[in-house]
Amino acid sequence: MEQPSTIASPRGAAAATIEEVAARAGVSRSTVSRVLGGGDRVSPAALESVRRAIDELNYVPNRAARSLASRQTLAIALVVPEDTTRFFGDPFFASLVTGINEKLASTDYLLNLFIASGDPGDKTTNYLVGGNVDGALIASHHASNTFLERIHRAVPVVFGGRPLVADLSGYYFVDVDNVEGARIGTRHLIDRGHRRIATITGPLDMPVGSDRLQGFRAEMAAAGLKPGPAEDGDFTVDGGTEAMQRILAAGVPEAVFVASDLMARGAIGVLRAAGLRVPEDVAIVAFDDSPVATTMTPRLTTVRQPSREQGEAMVDVLLARLAGAEPPHTTILHTELVIRETA
Amino acid sequence: MEQPSTIASPRGAAAATIEEVAARAGVSRSTVSRVLGGGDRVSPAALESVRRAIDELNYVPNRAARSLASRQTLAIALVVPEDTTRFFGDPFFASLVTGINEKLASTDYLLNLFIASGDPGDKTTNYLVGGNVDGALIASHHASNTFLERIHRAVPVVFGGRPLVADLSGYYFVDVDNVEGARIGTRHLIDRGHRRIATITGPLDMPVGSDRLQGFRAEMAAAGLKPGPAEDGDFTVDGGTEAMQRILAAGVPEAVFVASDLMARGAIGVLRAAGLRVPEDVAIVAFDDSPVATTMTPRLTTVRQPSREQGEAMVDVLLARLAGAEPPHTTILHTELVIRETA
DNA sequence: ATGAAAGCGCTAACAT
């Protein structure tokens, strides 16, 4: 060991620089840089000695310097404009992140996750706009316009879900056909012979929320039925509970189309507490097909949303853009009905 | 515009540089830099014109350049060496992240989250070692030594839980007193008059796993009781299910100390399926006091672990180190028993 | 209070 262990300070030993590696290997900076870049146009001898020097010095290139010079970071941000409770509570994010992570694992890009709830000081935004990542994935939902637009202007972005902006042109996003999904789910209820059908929606200021309500209404209309009450369940278990209570207060429906599995869980709890059987007294079709759909009893009949594939598709589109290709601005994924026990 | 707009590419308009801001404001780079740094030793007039220029140009400092020069990034990494399933499935991480996030929100530091499951190419490690963050928080668990040590050597690190390294000296960590917690939980079972007590453990290659088993055994020994079977439930619902099945196969215990809420959920499912009542036939004390403890029926009697406080404490220690202070290497948090319905 | 000048550690032409 030639390096004395200087490590009494918080940061470890002063990091070796490319210059030191070059000196030790008896070559120039450029040669070391070439080795770092894949070892092309480097003699076997030089390559060997550089590699050894890197090893001995425990050298890792300084990324700030590297990105400053090369204008790329090899990092991709996933921004989730939600608070931690929602982020961890909603299984949608788990699948989305899983899809993204897996797709990115085989590339040189590293995924940075930002849980940017309120972020008063715009720390996250400045970080992204400041050139710290090559591209960003945003699980849009109900983020404020300025926030989205600032990032979108500075760095290639792909949205998960339809971004909430005035003018969609120029934006890239991967969305699920929520209108279609809601129609499929509602249709199943109608096919089962139900007529008085209520719905529990997500927040209507979110595209996912309003799209699913729209699908519900469209399908009811197509069947010549008058839609029952629609109550906002906030995409949470508790919200679903309260929404169901409000619906019940107005009379017991034959069936309920619930716009997420989580809300369905809350709703079913209320139904049972009221002595109503599912599906015998009230049938339920939910939306998501997340793990809770099979974990709870009775197991949910639900509209499957391909969240993981959505994550993968987002990465595909972003990577294509970063590679200079021209992927389609809009990618739409489809849903399918999974019939289990609640309808 | 002296620079031709080469940017038909994905990224938006070329970002303004400090030089352009200076020119527009009619001052030097240095003055702009001072304004950026807080506006000290700058005349009101200059300050005003620089601010306007920044605004008009939509200027955001390039962070790579800034960190290269200033040797700090204002970013802090949270590294979770787990796969996404575990990360999202275990409520422990949700509270930990919540605590960390909240504590960091009021500082200038930005939290970068890395879900570094396998990471074959060491992308995450190189990112951290490459100086991309000022410090790192690691939810340690069962990460490989080399991984932890490489990061620890390069950047100030604080671990959540006791890191799995040969020599603990030099490491900073915030841990929960798991031995004590397990003793408290086990004691409660003994106090209730139970004698034949089994345990479902976490993986024993994790400090949390072995500590809780050790506490269970210590308390049983202190009471002069022979510990019942111990089965590894992997800290998951399914693992808990299987562990309980193995225990049952060897005979029905009077009580089980289960080292996590999630595993208790699986275990109770098995018990009920076997026609056994909880707590009448088999009493259960779990560990965590996560949201599932009150969500399920019956509600869990469990040892409360302050995960959120743990996250906050981790940030405190790291921030202290970054500020040049000398916080204690070890911080131990305590547990308390929460009595509900299962014991 | 302000500017000039010297890097931070790296990549990327451009020579050779």
Add this chain to the structure above:
DNA sequence: ATGTTAGCGCTTTCAT
């Protein structure tokens, strides 16, 4: 195949 030369955009002495 290798070295030389410029920067990348910023902070930071050091003068003034």
